[in-house]
Amino acid sequence: xxxxxxxxxxxxxxxxxxxxxxxxxxxxxxxxxxxxxxxxxxxxxxxxxxxxxxxxxxxxxxxxxxxxxxxxxxxxxxxxxxxxxxxxxxxxxxxxxxxxxxxxxxxxxxxxxxxxxxxxxxxxxxxxxxxxxxxxxxxxxxxxxxxxxxxxxxxxxxxxxxxxxxxxxxxxxxxxxxxxxxxxxxxxxxxxxxxxxxxxxxxxxxxxxxxxxxxxxxxxxxxxxxxxxxxxxxxxxxxxxxxxxxxxxxxxxxxxxxxxxxxxxxxxxxxxxxxxxxxxxxxxxxxxxxxxxxxxxxxxxxxxxxxxxxxxxxxxxxxxxx
Numbered sequence: 001x002x003x004x005x006x007x008x009x010x011x012x013x014x015x016x017x018x019x020x021x022x023x024x025x026x027x028x029x030x031x032x033x034x035x036x037x038x039x040x041x042x043x044x045x046x047x048x049x050x051x052x053x054x055x056x057x058x059x060x061x062x063x064x065x066x067x068x069x070x071x072x073x074x075x076x077x078x079x080x081x082x083x084x085x086x087x088x089x090x091x092x093x094x095x096x097x098x099x100x101x102x103x104x105x106x107x108x109x110x111x112x113x114x115x116x117x118x119x120x121x122x123x124x125x126x127x128x129x130x131x132x133x134x135x136x137x138x139x140x141x142x143x144x145x146x147x148x149x150x151x152x153x154x155x156x157x158x159x160x161x162x163x164x165x166x167x168x169x170x171x172x173x174x175x176x177x178x179x180x181x182x183x184x185x186x187x188x189x190x191x192x193x194x195x196x197x198x199x200x201x202x203x204x205x206x207x208x209x210x211x212x213x214x215x216x217x218x219x220x221x222x223x224x225x226x227x228x229x230x231x232x233x234x235x236x237x238x239x240x241x242x243x244x245x246x247x248x249x250x251x252x253x254x255x256x257x258x259x260x261x262x263x264x265x266x267x268x269x270x271x272x273x274x275x276x277x278x279x280x281x282x283x284x285x286x287x288x289x290x291x292x293x294x295x296x297x298x299x300x301x302x303x304x305x306x307x308x309x310x311x312x313x314x315x316x317x318x319x320x321x322x
Contacts, residue, residue, distance in 0.1 A: 007082050008072040010143050014093045014136060015068025018100030022060050025104045032111040038119035039106060047119040060103055062194045064096065070187050074180060082144040085259055093140025094133035101129045161309045162302075169226060172306050175234070176297045177219040178277035180264045185215030217265060220277065222297045224306050229285065231275055231295060241275070243293060245314045249286045251307035253300035256282040261294060283307075 026033075037056055040049025051059060071092055075082075082089055105125050113119040164170055189211030196208070219234035228244040258264055258279045267274045274294035283300040285293040285307070297303065 004076050007075040010082060011075045011089060011092055012068040012072040014096035014140065015064050015071070018096045019061060019064040019068075021100050022064070022103045022107070023057070025107050026057065026060075029107050029111040033107065034110060034113070034116050036116045037106070037110050038113075038116045038121075041119075041121040045121045045123050047117060047121070050116055059194060062191055064099060066187055066191055067092075068096070070183060073183060077180065083146075086141050086144040088259075088263075089144035090137040090141040094137030097136035098129045098133040101125075101132050105129075161312065162305045164309055164313070166313070170306055171223065171225045172299075172303050173221060173223040174297050174299055174303070175219065175221050176277050177234075178217070178264060180258075181214045181218040181277065184264070185211045185213075185218055187211070188214060214265065217275075217277075220275070222283070222295055222303070224303045224310075226310060228310075229283075229293075229295075229303075229307065243285060243287070245307075245311050247287050247289075248307060248311050249288050251304035251311070252284045252286070253304045254282065254284065255280060256284075256294065256296060258296070261296075 033053060035053050036050045037053055038047030038049070039051040039056070039059075040047070042048045102125075106121070109119050109121055110116065162170065188207050192205070192207030192209075192211055196205070216233050216235065220231050221234065223230045223232075226245070228242060228246075228248065230240050230242045232240040256279065258276050261267055261272075261274045261276045261282075262269050264276050264278075267276055271290070272292040272294065275296070276294070277296050280296060281298050281300045282294055282296040283303050287293060
């Protein structure tokens with residue numbers, strides 16, 4: 001088994017085990033379960049949402065195996081060691097354990113009640129589920145640490161200036177896509193639709209909205225011209241993110257890992273904002289405020305060189321007028 005497949009197995013393992021545990025409990029209690037299961041509970045623990053017995057396993061399978069499948073696919077594509085992703089792995093393990101525990105308890109309280117409407121979920125199970133999540137998350141943390149961390153980031157490469165005459169204009173543009181965001185968007189939207197049909201409409205709306213936003217960001221067009229840098233989604237010229245030349249101190253390019261930038265999508269970190277669509281070539285902008293903006297895009301060196309030329313031209317023009 002290659003290292004990539006081992007990583008995929010490690011991140012998918014808790015979701016598969018949680019699903020198998022719920023399936024085993026369901027099979028053991030099948031004859032005692034009502035035709036309609038209480039699957040959502042109010043603040044006091046009393047049932048206020050229900051799912052048909054036949055729909056329970058498809059819903060649970062989607063909730064547990066779909067995130068595991070997505071996590072495994074991401075691990076296969078990623079070249080970053082799990083040791084550099086320990087918090088993400090631990091969170092996945094804890095989430096799978098919490099979901100598995102909650103569904104097992106849910107089956108137990110349904111099997112003990114005469115009617116689904118009479119089912120109550122003892123709130124002390126919430127504390128137990130958090131403890132279980134913490135313990136299993138710690139196991140994920142330890143397993144991730146066995147995968148060696150990657151070597152340090154390569155040195156920064158400063159893009160050369162493009163030789164442009166004073167009256168010469170230039171435009172650089174590239175499209176960049178993200179299979180990761182496309183898969184996440186489709187998977188999250190599907191999960192939201194399943195939940196909307198089977199259980200909680202509020203949680204489903206959040207998942208569907210998140211999935212649609214991820215799908216909207218899965219492909220963008222990055223452009224450098226006399227106005228600065230702009231990034232627009234694939235389906236329309238707006239909404240558009242723009243950074244004017246006057247806000248840019250210097251542009252550089254270098255290779256970057258998605259996870260070192262905070263993950264895929266629009267990421268906000270102290271002193272840095274980034275639009276991360278994939279690992280690889282990336283354009284780094286040092287702003288006049290001292291902060292940084294990053295966008296992952298092919299041929300970033302050319303974009304950086306053109307931006308530096310345009311920024312210098314703007315400063316020269318401003319100085320001459322002053």
